[in-house]
Amino acid sequence: MIHVNAMGDTCPIPVVKTMNAIRELNGSGMVQTLVDNEIAVQNLTKMANQKGYGVTSEKLEPGKFRVVMTIGEGSEPDSTPPEEETCLVTPAAGQKKAVVVISSAQMGSGSEELGRALMKGFLYALCQQDSLPSTILFYNGGAALTCEGSASLEDIRSLQAQGVEILTCGTCLNYYGLTEKLRVGEVTNMYVICEKMTQADLIVKP
Amino acid sequence: MRAKKPALVITFSTAAEAMKMEKFCLARSLPGRLIPTPQEITAGCGLAWKAPEDALALLTQAMADGEIHWEDARVLSI
Numbered sequence: 394m395i396h397v398n399a400m401g402d403t404c405p406i407p408v409v410k411t412m413n414a415i416r417e418l419n420g421s422g423m424v425q426t427l428v429d430n431e432i433a434v435q436n437l438t439k440m441a442n443q444k445g446y447g448v449t450s451e452k453l454e455p456g457k458f459r460v461v462m463t464i465g466e467g468s469e470p471d472s473t474p475p476e477e478e479t480c481l482v483t484p485a486a487g488q489k490k491a492v493v494v495i496s497s498a499q500m501g502s503g504s505e506e507l508g509r510a511l512m513k514g515f516l517y518a519l520c521q522q523d524s525l526p527s528t529i530l531f532y533n534g535g536a537a538l539t540c541e542g543s544a545s546l547e548d549i550r551s552l553q554a555q556g557v558e559i560l561t562c563g564t565c566l567n568y569y570g571l572t573e574k575l576r577v578g579e580v581t582n583m584y585v586i587c588e589k590m591t592q593a594d595l596i597v598k599p
Numbered sequence: 600m601r602a603k604k605p606a607l608v609i610t611f612s613t614a615a616e617a618m619k620m621e622k623f624c625l626a627r628s629l630p631g632r633l634i635p636t637p638q639e640i641t642a643g644c645g646l647a648w649k650a651p652e653d654a655l656a657l658l659t660q661a662m663a664d665g666e667i668h669w670e671d672a673r674v675l676s677i
Contacts, residue, residue, distance in 0.1 A: 514633065
């Protein structure tokens, strides 16, 4: 059996690593992959079913799952290039590239209190979607949401774990004194923000 | 498809009451968080309180103590 450690890897790396291991088998055999989230288990299971491999999965402990694939005699080597492997919940090639833009810690105008509750709800609901955006951009008042003290950190980290790119404007972090308080994602600049927005197929601005 | 898990969902008739619940629970470190009301439920308000499924007794007592008026409480897989 070939053992694949994909703990800490974001989609589609677990599928890519497993496919590479299956190619190494050069015929029949078993591949065991360790992952740290249920989405990865579902992606691997889907891939195995599509290719006709036997597959079992089990949760070993919180945050640790084992997926075992059995490749039978007569299975033809898979010729799909690793970079073309797609995931259950991230956009596949040919699907719209959606970018979410968060320019405020509140959703809508009117009551600030209600707006904060709505924005928390939006980010929670975004985590529940089957199809996720490729990138979420945070700027101006939205920059606070990726920083220490944000009530949405858990949801944004969950999105990042599922392969969503999280970018926060560096100028905004600096302006609000939050540069050292960024807790999820990376710092970006206006050129990247501009590029992400102009190249998106769909921009979602709550 | 994202895996669903059972959770206690408490609904309210107004957003004001839902947000009052959030402030109350945060101040007392009570379990749960505010979420958009799941689509499986018809409720007066679009904000609901999601908590561990075994927190019903704790939260209903707390809401009575805090004079928070709630509409319904049920366990859903969400």
